[in-house]
Amino acid sequence: MTGDRPAAPAYRKPVLTLSNVGLYAAIVALSAFFLFPIYVIFLVAFTPTKYTLFAGRPPLIPPALTWSNLQAGLTGANSPFLPSMYLSLEIAFLVGALAIAIGIPTAYGLSRLGSRLAYGLTTVLFIVNMVPSITIAIPITVPFIKAGLYGSPISIGLTQELLALPMTVFLLVGAFQGLPRDLENQARVDGAGRMRAVYGNLVPLIVPALIAAFLLSWMLSWDESTFALILYNPATSATLPVNIFLAFTGRGNPAVGVAFSCVATIPVIILTVVLQRYLKGEDLAAGVRG
Amino acid sequence: MTAKIEFDRVTKRFGNKLVADDVSFEVDAGEFFVILGPSGEGKSTFLRMIAGIEPVDAGSIRIDGVDVTYLPPNKRNVAMVFQNYALYPNMNVYRNIAFPLKMQYFPASEIEPKVREVARTLGITEILQRRVNQISGGQQQRVALARAIVRSPSLFLLDEPLSNLDARVRFTARAELKKIQRDLGQTFLFVTHDQKEAEVLSDRTGVVHQGRFEQIGPFSDLYERPATRWIGDFVGDVPMNYFPTHEAGSTGELGFRPEWADLSDQGNYEATVQVTERVGDFAYLLCTMANGWRVYLRTIRNVSTGSAVRFNVLRHVFFPKSQPDDGETGAKAEPKTP
Numbered sequence: 001m002t003g004d005r006p007a008a009p010a011y012r013k014p015v016l017t018l019s020n021v022g023l024y025a026a027i028v029a030l031s032a033f034f035l036f037p038i039y040v041i042f043l044v045a046f047t048p049t050k051y052t053l054f055a056g057r058p059p060l061i062p063p064a065l066t067w068s069n070l071q072a073g074l075t076g077a078n079s080p081f082l083p084s085m086y087l088s089l090e091i092a093f094l095v096g097a098l099a100i101a102i103g104i105p106t107a108y109g110l111s112r113l114g115s116r117l118a119y120g121l122t123t124v125l126f127i128v129n130m131v132p133s134i135t136i137a138i139p140i141t142v143p144f145i146k147a148g149l150y151g152s153p154i155s156i157g158l159t160q161e162l163l164a165l166p167m168t169v170f171l172l173v174g175a176f177q178g179l180p181r182d183l184e185n186q187a188r189v190d191g192a193g194r195m196r197a198v199y200g201n202l203v204p205l206i207v208p209a210l211i212a213a214f215l216l217s218w219m220l221s222w223d224e225s226t227f228a229l230i231l232y233n234p235a236t237s238a239t240l241p242v243n244i245f246l247a248f249t250g251r252g253n254p255a256v257g258v259a260f261s262c263v264a265t266i267p268v269i270i271l272t273v274v275l276q277r278y279l280k281g282e283d284l285a286a287g288v289r290g
Numbered sequence: 291m292t293a294k295i296e297f298d299r300v301t302k303r304f305g306n307k308l309v310a311d312d313v314s315f316e317v318d319a320g321e322f323f324v325i326l327g328p329s330g331e332g333k334s335t336f337l338r339m340i341a342g343i344e345p346v347d348a349g350s351i352r353i354d355g356v357d358v359t360y361l362p363p364n365k366r367n368v369a370m371v372f373q374n375y376a377l378y379p380n381m382n383v384y385r386n387i388a389f390p391l392k393m394q395y396f397p398a399s400e401i402e403p404k405v406r407e408v409a410r411t412l413g414i415t416e417i418l419q420r421r422v423n424q425i426s427g428g429q430q431q432r433v434a435l436a437r438a439i440v441r442s443p444s445l446f447l448l449d450e451p452l453s454n455l456d457a458r459v460r461f462t463a464r465a466e467l468k469k470i471q472r473d474l475g476q477t478f479l480f481v482t483h484d485q486k487e488a489e490v491l492s493d494r495t496g497v498v499h500q501g502r503f504e505q506i507g508p509f510s511d512l513y514e515r516p517a518t519r520w521i522g523d524f525v526g527d528v529p530m531n532y533f534p535t536h537e538a539g540s541t542g543e544l545g546f547r548p549e550w551a552d553l554s555d556q557g558n559y560e561a562t563v564q565v566t567e568r569v570g571d572f573a574y575l576l577c578t579m580a581n582g583w584r585v586y587l588r589t590i591r592n593v594s595t596g597s598a599v600r601f602n603v604l605r606h607v608f609f610p611k612s613q614p615d616d617g618e619t620g621a622k623a624e625p626k627t628p
Binding site for chain 2: 180182183185186187188189190191192193194196201204205
């Protein structure tokens with residue numbers, strides 16, 4: 001990988017002029033709009049509850065800061081935090097990994113069918129996603145429960161996979177179809193079996209799509225609460241979204257919910273930052289002409 | 291080892307389009323065989339069927355007497371250079387060339403000297419560590435060729451490997467290719483739509499038209515003795531001339547190339563020059579005859595537009611009128627010298 005790469009085009013430093021002041025103002029306003037809910041999460045998490053959850057008019061600027069909410073939520077006696085976090089992570093990685101493992105052969109197969117047939121079949125996969133998950137959750141979870149598959153990470157992961165897999169397959173079919181067909185042919189002629197050609201020559205070229213699919217599946221699972229709520233075992237532990245839901249409803253402790261909400265954002269941010277450099281994929285572009 | 295290829299009544303269709311219509315032909319071991327034809331005739335499909343990446347609808351293909359019709363591509367020991375070179379973008383030049391050896395489980399200690407040697411032969415040692423998208427088209431073509439050569443296959447399939455090159459690079463690449471084939475002594479099957487390439491490279495050329503080989507033979511035969519009128523039109527820079535005629539009891543057409551006619555004042559035919567085109571030493575004359583026939587002539591003299599010329603046809607090819615229902619591509623041409 002020696003250099004010789006063409007220099008990046010000269011980057012022009014943006015200048016704050018009268019004409020683009022409006023643009024920047026709009027960007028700031030839009031960012032503020034999207035970041036506000038996250039601000040509220042952190043506000044509630046780090047402000048004594050008497051100013052927020054138990055106040056008639058909670059202030060937007062915290063009058064005082066405290067760690068006690070987080071301490072109570074995360075390390076307090078009987079706090080479900082650690083097992084819950086662990087369960088959520090376990091399921092999220094399971095869903096992401098399974099989506100990739102099943103998605104690659106499925107998408108490869110679909111990409112080798114005629115494009116009309118491939119799109120037809122991919123659409124069929126999406127039927128589960130088209131129906132609101134609360135409607136379809138019961139018919140899906142009943143056989144799981146009958147089979148004794150509830151409460152375990154595998155059972156929750158498998159139901160969430162129903163939502164993650166179509167999206168993954170859709171992404172990967174597009175990625176496979178974007179590769180020149182002759183790359184696979186060349187590998188086959190050069191002596192590679194089909195498995196080797198697919199996993200050794202094609203899959204490395206769609207790494208950005210794989211990362212994107214993994215991230216989306218992971219986040220879908222991290223976020224998913226319908227299946228996780230129906231299939232969780234109260235005797236052991238529930239996922240983070242379920243615990244947050246339980247904390248804010250019924251007899252839960254809202255401070256715990258807030259602390260969980262606050263902490264739940266962190267793994268997503270870490271994972272995205274770690275994986276985003278693979279998302280660019282500029283190194284893998286081109287190389288094949290025509 | 292060098293391989294002989296046999297097509298035995300091979301048929302291949304894409305939808306309604308017949309790409310190979312009951313085709314049988316042989317390529318001899320060590321031969322440079324060019325498949326020539328206009329774009330869109332499915333020439334590449336012949337290579338793809340030999341390589342095993344396109345299934346055959348009917349018939350069989352044998353390489354060195356072994357029926358490979360249903361063998362997967364990785365079991366055929368055939369090297370192929372695709373039109374777009376299909377270099378692996380995730381590997382550098384070295385790893386691209388080493389790939390076929392790796393697939394045959396050569397140890398790394400044996401792979402390295404082989405890759406270096408073939409790189410030296412093709413003059414690409416300096417770029418071995420480069421990424422394949424950082425090298426020029428000519429270099430990409432050499433890398434693709436190196437990857438084909440390195441594994442010492444018995445058969446090379448090349449699908450228009452020169453068509454993506456600039457005119458000057460193409461000229462040298464063409465000469466190099468011929469030298470490589472002669473040095474290796476291996477069977478080469480080369481697909482092109484460029485008759486110059488067929489003329490320069492081939493031992494024999496097969497011209498594909500409507501799913502059949504219209505004619506197979508040394509390129510000079512295609513030019514001098516076209517089997518059908520279609521070949522006469524397709525091969526050569528200037529179209530042939532055709533006069534309706536009777537010969538040997540059958541009606542048909544008499545075909546002759548411009549240089550087979552001789553301008554002379556005692557000529558049997560008379561024509562009026564409509565257009566003159568000077569190409570190098572020669573002038574091509576587009577003329578019309580009194581009965582309305584158009585004829586191309588060639589001369590080294592200066593002839594002005596509008597003047598009358600007389601000429602004799604020194605040599606011609608007779609194309610019998612094909613029967614409307616025989617479906618054959620036409621009878622063999624009989625070269626005649628009156």
